[in-house]
Each structure stands twice: as structure tokens, then as C-alpha cells.
Amino acid sequence: MDKSTHFFGTSVFGQLISLIDTKFIKSSAKTCNSDRYVKKFTTKDHLISMLFCSFAKCSSLREVSGAMLGLAGKTNHFQWQHIPHYRI
Numbered sequence: 001m002d003k004s005t006h007f008f009g010t011s012v013f014g015q016l017i018s019l020i021d022t023k024f025i026k027s028s029a030k031t032c033n034s035d036r037y038v039k040k041f042t043t044k045d046h047l048i049s050m051l052f053c054s055f056a057k058c059s060s061l062r063e064v065s066g067a068m069l070g071l072a073g074k075t076n077h078f079q080w081q082h083i084p085h086y087r088i
Helices: 012-018 022-032 043-056 061-070
Strands: none
Touching: 012 043, 022 043, 043 061
16 A cells, blocks of 8 residues: 655645735735835745744744755745845
């Protein structure tokens, strides 16, 4: 009997992110004018990356971007557009 090792469901973090209302994020960003000069990394991407940082207990931007890039193929349900990159 073959057991599949592929991950088909969403992660716990993805389920938590799906509970956040995107209309609320967009209205808050519009009210605070936080996406005014943004080209790629929007308020929603920032919120998701900071939640990921706190849940993964990352202590630096390098850890956050490394963990997100390491999970890049499995994060379609995280609903982010751009992953933060750390450049030296």
C-alpha cells in the first residue's frame, strides 16, 4: 500500500490567514494611506509576513525571508503577492 507524501491540505498558518478579512485590510490601508507609494510590498503582505515572523519565532529579517523562500512552493494559500527579500 503506497502512502502519499505530498501535502494536499492547508497549513494551520494558512487557515489562520484565511480568517482575516481582506476588505478590512484594504479599508484600513486606505484610511491610513499606507499603500500610497507602494510598488510591490503592500500592507497585506507586510501583515502576513509579520504574523509569520511571530508564529515562526524569527528574530531577524534574514530568518523571515529565508523561511518564506524555503516554503515558497507550499505557500499558495498564504495569500501574499511578494515575499520580503533580504539583500546584503
